[in-house]
Amino acid sequence: MGALHEGHLSLVRAAKARCDAVVVSIFVNPTQFGPKEDLARYPRPFERDRELLDKEGVDILFSPTAEEMYPKGESTWVIVEGLSDKLDGRSRPGHFRGVTTVVAKLFQIVAPNVAFFGQKDAAQVAVIRRMVRDLNFDLEIAVGPIVREADGLALSSRNAYLSAEERRRALVLSRSMRKIEEEFRAGERNSTVLIAAARACFAQEPEVRVDYIEVIDPDTLDPVSEIVRPALLAVAAYVGSTRLIDNTVLKPRLQPLRGPQCVY
Numbered sequence: 650m651g652a653l654h655e656g657h658l659s660l661v662r663a664a665k666a667r668c669d670a671v672v673v674s675i676f677v678n679p680t681q682f683g684p685k686e687d688l689a690r691y692p693r694p695f696e697r698d699r700e701l702l703d704k705e706g707v708d709i710l711f712s713p714t715a716e717e718m719y720p721k722g723e724s725t726w727v728i729v730e731g732l733s734d735k736l737d738g739r740s741r742p743g744h745f746r747g748v749t750t751v752v753a754k755l756f757q758i759v760a761p762n763v764a765f766f767g768q769k770d771a772a773q774v775a776v777i778r779r780m781v782r783d784l785n786f787d788l789e790i791a792v793g794p795i796v797r798e799a800d801g802l803a804l805s806s807r808n809a810y811l812s813a814e815e816r817r818r819a820l821v822l823s824r825s826m827r828k829i830e831e832e833f834r835a836g837e838r839n840s841t842v843l844i845a846a847a848r849a850c851f852a853q854e855p856e857v858r859v860d861y862i863e864v865i866d867p868d869t870l871d872p873v874s875e876i877v878r879p880a881l882l883a884v885a886a887y888v889g890s891t892r893l894i895d896n897t898v899l900k901p902r903l904q905p906l907r908g909p910q911c912v913y
Contacts, residue, residue: 651675652692652806653701656796660765661705663793672709672759673702679715681747692809711759718754727753729776729783735870736772736883737894740860748773749780756786763789767796769803771881771896775870795896797823803895810891818854819888822895825850825862829882833899838876840864843899847884860885860892867898876901 653675664671675698682688695712702710726746732738733745756764766774778790796804801823802816811819825847832846847862864873867881876899883896 650677650691650806651698652694652809653698654796654804654806654808656767656769656793656804658701658705659796660767660793661702661707663791664763664765665706667791668763670708671706672711672761673707674755674759675710675712676718676751676755678718678747678751680719680750681744683741683743686741687807687810692806711755718751726750727780727784729779732776732779732870736861736863736865737885738772738776740885745773745776749776752777753780753784753786756781756788761788763791765791765793768792768898769795769805769894769896771867771883772870775868778868801827803893805893807891807893811888815889815891818857819891819893821851821854821857822884822886822893825884826882826895826897829899830897833876838901840872840874840876840880843876843882847882851886856888858887860887864899 661671661673675695677688677691677693679688682691699710727749728746729749733749734742738745764777766777768774774790774792780786781788781790798804800820802808802820803823808816808819828850829843829847832843837843843864844862848859851857851859851862862884863882864876865871865881865883866873867879873880879898879900881896881898883894885892885894887893
């Protein structure tokens with residue numbers, strides 16, 4: 650949606666490394682904002698964004714108007730049932746309906762072979778992957794890793810809303826990620842225990858209001874009680890009036906076979 654940062658540009662570079670031509674869309678999509686969310690004040694530094702994309706050698710910048718993307722009288726929506734009401738979809742009713750509808754439109758207009766998304770929006774990735782599968786879009790979804798500031802804060806266009814003190818408090822999101830990763834590397838696999846450790850981190854910043862902390866299957870977004878295969882720890886919290894998200898993938902090591910083994 651614009652207000653580009655290094656996370657977005659990392660996706661551009663990944664696309665350039667794989668593809669013959671790169672198209673970037675910039676569109677602040679009104680249908681994925683709730684009535685009390687930040688549509689009106691969402692940052693729109695278009696000229697700066699265009700200059701950044703020029704430096705990266707982007708071939709096409711597609712920046713339509715809302716009227717072009719949503720013709721008058723339009724009544725068609727794309728909804729991924731069973732996923733769109735989880736995590737951010739539960740906290741922001743209608744959010745993913747807006748995301749999947751506009752992304753389906755972008756895929757139809759641009760007709761890409763590969764579409765690049767960021768891991769920070771892990772729930773969005775799961776919803777879009779399901780949409781692509783269910784609607785037989787002939788394209789690959791590629792996911793780039795989360796890009797962070799030196800102090801660990803995940804890059805986000807909404808970080809610009811934070812005051813200096815709020816930005817300091819916002820570090821509790823990445824701090825909770827590191828704590829959980831430490832516990833996980835030490836052998837903890839019980840999600841309840843890991844979530845409690847994350848909440849203990851947030852308790853140190855009482856001004857930060859937790860929206861959710863969940864350990865989930867990265868494809869179905871369903872809760873996972875015991876981590877025996879790769880799972881996603883996903884966090885959302887309000888720092889002041891700014892809602893931020895973060896996540897980390899927890900991958901258990903494969904255990905060696907035990908017991909009697911046949912040798913041929």
